[in-house]
Amino acid sequence: MNIDFIGIVVIGIIVTIIAIFLKQQNKEYALLVSLAGGMLIFWFIIKSSSEVFSFVENIIKLSKIPDESFKLLLKVLGLAYITQISSDLCKDAGENAIASKLEIAGKVSILLISIPLFEKVIKMIINVMG
Amino acid sequence: MKKIITIFILFFTFILFANNVVAQDADTILKEQYENSGANEITKEIPTNIKEDLYNIADGQVNVENAGQLLDFKRVFQFVIDKMATIFKSEAKLFVTVILIIFIYLIFKMLFGSFNNKSFESIVNITITICLIGAIFNSLIECTNSAINSINDISTFSKSLIPIMCGLMVAGGQPVSASIFDALLFIACEICTYISVGLILPLVNVYIGLIIAQSININVKLNNFTGFIKSAVNWMIGIVFTVFIGLMSLQSLISGAADTVTKRTVKFAIGSIIPVAGGIFGDAMETIFSCANSVKSLSGVFGIIIIALIIITPLLTIFSKYIIFKLLALFSELMGANRFSSIISNFAGAFGILASLTLGSSILLISSFTIVLMSGVGK
Numbered sequence: 001m002n003i004d005f006i007g008i009v010v011i012g013i014i015v016t017i018i019a020i021f022l023k024q025q026n027k028e029y030a031l032l033v034s035l036a037g038g039m040l041i042f043w044f045i046i047k048s049s050s051e052v053f054s055f056v057e058n059i060i061k062l063s064k065i066p067d068e069s070f071k072l073l074l075k076v077l078g079l080a081y082i083t084q085i086s087s088d089l090c091k092d093a094g095e096n097a098i099a100s101k102l103e104i105a106g107k108v109s110i111l112l113i114s115i116p117l118f119e120k121v122i123k124m125i126i127n128v129m130g
Numbered sequence: 131m132k133k134i135i136t137i138f139i140l141f142f143t144f145i146l147f148a149n150n151v152v153a154q155d156a157d158t159i160l161k162e163q164y165e166n167s168g169a170n171e172i173t174k175e176i177p178t179n180i181k182e183d184l185y186n187i188a189d190g191q192v193n194v195e196n197a198g199q200l201l202d203f204k205r206v207f208q209f210v211i212d213k214m215a216t217i218f219k220s221e222a223k224l225f226v227t228v229i230l231i232i233f234i235y236l237i238f239k240m241l242f243g244s245f246n247n248k249s250f251e252s253i254v255n256i257t258i259t260i261c262l263i264g265a266i267f268n269s270l271i272e273c274t275n276s277a278i279n280s281i282n283d284i285s286t287f288s289k290s291l292i293p294i295m296c297g298l299m300v301a302g303g304q305p306v307s308a309s310i311f312d313a314l315l316f317i318a319c320e321i322c323t324y325i326s327v328g329l330i331l332p333l334v335n336v337y338i339g340l341i342i343a344q345s346i347n348i349n350v351k352l353n354n355f356t357g358f359i360k361s362a363v364n365w366m367i368g369i370v371f372t373v374f375i376g377l378m379s380l381q382s383l384i385s386g387a388a389d390t391v392t393k394r395t396v397k398f399a400i401g402s403i404i405p406v407a408g409g410i411f412g413d414a415m416e417t418i419f420s421c422a423n424s425v426k427s428l429s430g431v432f433g434i435i436i437i438a439l440i441i442i443t444p445l446l447t448i449f450s451k452y453i454i455f456k457l458l459a460l461f462s463e464l465m466g467a468n469r470f471s472s473i474i475s476n477f478a479g480a481f482g483i484l485a486s487l488t489l490g491s492s493i494l495l496i497s498s499f500t501i502v503l504m505s506g507v508g509k
Contacts (some may be wrong), residue, residue, distance in 0.1 A: 056234060056237055058235060059234055064227060064265075065261045066264070069232050069257050096467050114257075120260065121245045121256070124260075124342055128335050
């Protein structure tokens with residue numbers, strides 16, 4: 001695993017200090033800085049977690065789980081992270097109402113993605129019991 | 131003195147000669163009865179895969195006359211051990227697959243653990259559970275089909291054994307018992323067919339459906355339902371077994387008494403009606419009855435061994451899978467995947483139900499044939 005954890009921590013602390021200073025003079029700039037910092041940290045995480053995903057992919061290949069299930073899990077994971085980060089940003093900006101709406105949007109999107117999965121379960125139950 | 135010596139010599143010569151004749155006759159009668167009763171034809175009714183197992187145990191000598199060789203403890207024990215090893219080897223793949231699925235679940239659980247929202251995690255739970263059920267499902271269906279086929283096989287084999295056994299009973303001087311057991315053994319076979327077609331398949335299907343439903347909502351508790359089905363099946367088998375075996379035992383007592391009376395009446399009639407040679411005819415009849423009973427015993431033992439062999443492979447498979455699933459449930463509980471622990475445990479419960487039904491139906495047939503065999507002993 002080659003995660004630049006120290007780099008991420010340094011970026012986090014610097015962004016926080018800058019945001020605190022900027023908050024006193026201009027709240028909008030502080031928000032932009034924290035947004036940029038958040039994106040940078042997220043990019044670092046994505047970059048480092050590729051090894052994690054290839055490891056999981058190998059285990060999935062070994063266990064012979066269908067690819068579609070793995071893809072679905074990754075999609076849900078990605079959506080969940082994006083929803084969480086954007087919702088937290090909105091909360092930081094004091095927009096709690098928008099944050100909760102973003103969470104609802106995230107849940108609906110996940111539900112839409114997983115509809116085929118629920119259909120599969122229902123078909124499975126009908127096939128077994130029929 | 132000379133006269134007395136001559137009489138003694140003649141008397142002993144007669145006894146010696148008569149014994150040889152009786153011994154030779156008994157062998158001939160035995161061989162004729164093996165051929166005419168169709169006892170040697172039983173081997174043709176054995177399913178092909180069971181024939182291979184039989185050749186392995188008996189070192190290639192498979193016929194009713196050598197039934198005693200099949201009861202060698204060492205060979206039977208070795209056979210069971212070899213079967214278990216083969217089954218465990220074939221199930222190792224499933225074991226590894228389930229463990230890998232649990233690992234994947236734990237990794238995703240860790241990745242989703244940082245979110246405050248539980249709904250994200252539930253999708254992961256459902257997806258992984260479906261993958262798990264997909265991996266286990268085929269194994270359970272395979273096992274169910276194997277159990278159903280085996281019960282049908284023992285039922286078919288027993289149906290082919292009934293006329294032979296009843297024919298030998300009539301030849302052995304048990305006509306009343308033969309007429310009663312003919313119907314009772316047929317009912318036992320029908321009960322087995324009903325268990326396999328009318329009970330196992332619907333029960334297992336409903337059970338799997340409920341397990342899948344539980345995968346969506348973990349709050350659906352199947353433990354009580356599993357317990358209910360298990361106890362219902364056990365009670366049902368227990369009641370059927372007790373009533374049926376009780377009925378057969380009572381019938382064997384009544385019909386046995388009737389047969390003894392018939393046999394003695396016939397012997398008395400022959401002895402009284404036929405002048406001079408009546409006693410000899412009576413003894414010859416007794417020899418024929420004994421030979422028929424001997425052929426019946428060997429055929430019955432052979433039949434019981436075949437029934438046991440037909441049922442042993444699926445039973446060992448079910449038993450092995452039950453152990454494997456219990457181990458997997460334990461493993462997932464140790465790893466903190468309690469959700470999977472309960473699902474795998476419920477699947478193990480399905481194997482428990484299968485084992486009860488398979489064992490129950492085979493014991494019903496084995497006990498019925500044992501009662502039939504015991505009915506002629508010592509009369």
